[in-house]
Amino acid sequence: MKNKSEIFIKYLDNELSPEEKKIFEKKLLDDETFKTEFNLFKENFNSLKISKIDVNENYFNSLLPEARKKIGQTKHTNFIKFAYLLPVIIIGIILFKTIFNNNFNENNFEQLLNSYSTNEDAVVELIDNVYSSDQDFLIDNELLEQLYEIENINDESVYDYLAETVLTSDIEEYLINQLSEEEFNMVYNELLNKNFNNLEIK
Amino acid sequence: MERNLDNELVNQFIAGSEKAFNELIRKYQKTIYWHARRMVGNHLDADEITQQVIIVIYNKIKNFKFKSSVKTWIYKITQTRSLNLIRKRKIKSFLSLDSSEKKDVAYSEDIITNFEDKEKLEKVNEMLNKLPTKQKEVFILRHFEELNYEEISKITGRSIGGLKANYFHASKKIMGLMNNEK
Numbered sequence A: 001m002k003n004k005s006e007i008f009i010k011y012l013d014n015e016l017s018p019e020e021k022k023i024f025e026k027k028l029l030d031d032e033t034f035k036t037e038f039n040l041f042k043e044n045f046n047s048l049k050i051s052k053i054d055v056n057e058n059y060f061n062s063l064l065p066e067a068r069k070k071i072g073q074t075k076h077t078n079f080i081k082f083a084y085l086l087p088v089i090i091i092g093i094i095l096f097k098t099i100f101n102n103n104f105n106e107n108n109f110e111q112l113l114n115s116y117s118t119n120e121d122a123v124v125e126l127i128d129n130v131y132s133s134d135q136d137f138l139i140d141n142e143l144l145e146q147l148y149e150i151e152n153i154n155d156e157s158v159y160d161y162l163a164e165t166v167l168t169s170d171i172e173e174y175l176i177n178q179l180s181e182e183e184f185n186m187v188y189n190e191l192l193n194k195n196f197n198n199l200e201i202k
Numbered sequence B: 001m002e003r004n005l006d007n008e009l010v011n012q013f014i015a016g017s018e019k020a021f022n023e024l025i026r027k028y029q030k031t032i033y034w035h036a037r038r039m040v041g042n043h044l045d046a047d048e049i050t051q052q053v054i055i056v057i058y059n060k061i062k063n064f065k066f067k068s069s070v071k072t073w074i075y076k077i078t079q080t081r082s083l084n085l086i087r088k089r090k091i092k093s094f095l096s097l098d099s100s101e102k103k104d105v106a107y108s109e110d111i112i113t114n115f116e117d118k119e120k121l122e123k124v125n126e127m128l129n130k131l132p133t134k135q136k137e138v139f140i141l142r143h144f145e146e147l148n149y150e151e152i153s154k155i156t157g158r159s160i161g162g163l164k165a166n167y168f169h170a171s172k173k174i175m176g177l178m179n180n181e182k
Helices: A005-014 A018-030 A033-045 A057-101 A106-116 A119-133 A143-150 A156-178 A181-198 B002-014 B018-040 B043-061 B070-094 B100-108 B115-129 B132-144 B149-156 B162-182
Strands: none
Touching: A005 A018, A005 A033, A005 B018, A005 B149, A018 A033, A018 B132, A057 A181, A057 B018, A057 B043, B002 B043, B002 B070, B018 B043, B018 B115, B018 B132, B043 B070, B070 B132, B070 B149, B070 B162, B115 B162, B132 B149, B132 B162, B149 B162
């Protein structure tokens, strides 16, 4: 039998099959202890939602005027921005051509990165732009679904590992590219051993 | 009904009514703020995101195609902005650029007037931050915002099956963390 909390979660999320739901609700009616356990679980789970938070309403009253001020400023500065943007675009095109004419590689990127290193935000922005993408999920949802379907691999640590890998993939990819083949193999073997240790068959 | 009203406001704004825009924002500003706040965990960042989202809505709403609901569209913008901020924060901490002083300021300013509420919210945030970001976003949208999986799928662009799996694991982990605290 599955862990009780798992069934409680699925029941509260309306994810039990009609048959399972029937059995569950019958158990609630027949078994007082089970009912108490469920009610306690439900209460705890819902306690995360803080029903009413006292806030300074002035903040929400001033949100729109503040945003409107910024919208006004944006409109006003759009022309000025364009005037600045034009030479930046021209310089950008020249730089782009120069970089590619010099066979752009990772060393060029390092140089470029170093040249930006005096400005924190620029570094963050640069890396974010270079390594971010809307499709930055290396492991797709179909695979996650398949894993979810296979009960025996429905192990939280595997799932968390996948979820975390998916998210940080862009940074990790950059790091992996910095490793020599020997270092890469060392890390790979280490990971392989770790996975075997974590995945005890129950 | 609600969807029609939103669409009506959007159409009115496109036709030139600034009042309609104000009404739309007043309706959704708390939703935007609290969603951003749960995602990023503090007032200052949530405030920044909320302002950004309002500006984006103002600038982009004229291109709104009515393919999804306005609510879903607003959530999507808020979600993207929040995830961008989280990603930038991760890169900053990876490069050790985020000073602890900055963090302290971010956590000291707040709009919550009740100390107990603030403490409780911080505890919830701590637990949420222990989840992988994908689980965290689904858990927030499902548990706190009470959206259905179809809506969440439209916001996140992920399959319903994957979302259900994420929510299940997030819930299990959160309950585990709550039990450990007792």
